[in-house]
Amino acid sequence: MKGRSAIVTGAGRGLGEVIALRLLERGARVAIWDRDAAAARDTADRLSDIGPTHACGVDVTSEEDVATALASTRQSLGEVSILVCNAGIPGPNKPVWDVTPAEWERVMAVNVTGALLCCQAVIPEMKARGYGRIVNIASVAGKEPGPQIAAYAASKAALISLTKTIGRELATSGVTANCIAPGAIRTRIFDDWPEPYVQELLNKIPMNRFGTPEELADLVAFVASRQASFSTGAVFDMSGGRSDY
Known part of the structure; x- marks a missing residue:
């Protein structure tokens, strides 16, 4: 990656910070x-x-914010070769019939539309140069949704589908688009969830432990590298054996 410029969204703290590192x-x-x-x-x-x-x-749900941030990034670091869409919110922890339209729309705006706007912003320059790496951070919940997280699970399923579509549309361009579907990695996002639910997540992991931010960052670094040249539209599982597809 020497000499290449990358964007990591949601990198002010948590998983994004470790990925940026x-x-x-x-x-x-x-x-x-x-x-x-x-x-x-x-x-x-x-x-x-x-x-x-x-x-x-930058508010990734704002097309204007994304355009302004990209222009600033180009000026400071040069043309962008790598985009990691990590920004996301957990949304409400409640039965689907209690989820309000405002709660639903907010989760979709950040987790799906935010990634879409960032991808749309960088793809033209990546295509023009014939090289680029897009890595979207999804979740095992997008493949195996559980109760009480309808908005979050649906948003991550949508992100997986969006990534597959982008990957196939860009398949001959030199630009790859892949997503990573981590299982439970204990970060501050867990603070919004009841402890019994967190324990329930742990019980679903055959390895009997949560993943670490460093493990996720290592996988992101590979998928974002030149070495990952024959993978696009793919979902890289990182769930400790929980997911079987």
């Missing part, structure tokens, strides 16, 4: 995009000792 360690220049501009700047500053970074406060 790993890409920097592999030689990429990394733009830290996050709705929390202060968190993005803080993370970019802390990681700048490892490699070139750039911070952008």
Whole structure:
């Protein structure tokens, strides 16, 4: 990845920050995009000792914000070769009949439309150069939905489908689009879920442990690399044996 520029959305903290760190360690220049501009700047500053970074406060559901952030990123780091769509929200934890339209629409806006807008923004330049890597962070819930997370599961299923479509549309362009479907990786997102539900998630994992952010970052780094040249429209499972497809 040396000399290539990457965008990681939702990288102000949590999984996104660890992914950004790993890409920097592999030689990429990394733009830290996050709705929390202060968190993005803080993370970019802390990681700048490892490699070139750039911070952008951006709401991925806003086409204008995405366009402005991309222009700023290009000016600072050069043309973008790698996009990691990591920004996402968990949504409500309640039965589907209690989910409000506003809750549903917010989850879809961030988890699906946000990824769409980011992909639409970078694809033209990637196609023009004949090279690009798009990695969308989905979830095992998009393949095997559970109770009480209807909006989240549906959004991740939609993201998987979107990624497959993009991958096939770009199959001969030199640009790949893949997604990773992690199982439970304990981060602050779990703070929004009841502890009994978290324990239930653990019980579903044959390896009897949660994944680590570093394991996810390593897989992202591979899928975003030149080495992953014959995979597109694919779903890379990372669920500790939970998912069988």
